[in-house]
Amino acid sequence: MSFHTKFARSAAVAATLLGLGAFSVASAQDATPEQLAAAQRALEALGITAQFDDILPNQADLVQAQLTQVYPNYHDLIDEVVTDTAISLASRRGDLEQEATQIYANVFTEDELNQLADFYGSDVGKKFIQYGPIAARELSQAGDIWARGIARDLNTQAQEELNKRITAQGGTPVEVPAPTTAPAAQ
Incomplete structure (x- = not known):
């Protein structure tokens, strides 16, 4: 035993x-x-x-x-x-x-x-204890995905707008690689 x-x-x-x-x-x-x-x-x-x-x-x-x-x-x-x-x-x-x-x-x-x-x-409190950590983990994952999407879109859109303005001033635009993103705060 x-x-x-x-x-x-x-x-x-x-x-x-x-x-x-x-x-x-x-x-x-x-x-x-x-x-x-x-x-x-x-x-x-x-x-x-x-x-x-x-x-x-x-x-x-x-x-x-x-x-x-x-x-x-x-x-x-x-x-x-x-x-x-x-x-x-x-x-x-x-x-x-x-x-x-x-x-x-x-x-x-x-x-x-x-x-x-x-x-x-209470029933809702017991459910919160049981499922709260799962919801928090999923929320953190959703925040990470959202942060990566925002970083990608911000980089793309800012690069496009910057290129337009540089071209409008007679300059030559340069492509900058997308930055890596940090995970969302937990």
């Missing part, structure tokens, strides 16, 4: 038993308990801290791989020790949640946090 599978099962049991999702706001500074609760609600709606869920399993995989290279004959024992150690460290995930909550409470007002939680907890 892979470490991820074994760890995921064990961590789920540990999280349930230890109540890792709930934490005390008593140690938080600079924010009211209501503001911290609103921050936690907003973070849950946004799903921002989910990106940290794989840190401990990934680090455990690395440690297990390193130890297995040093002690190749003890793979089963290494698996057991690393899994047990990782599970014992799982409670520290709550510290990261507290830190994230405090950060959001320091940046946003309670009212703003409630608005964020309400919006991102």
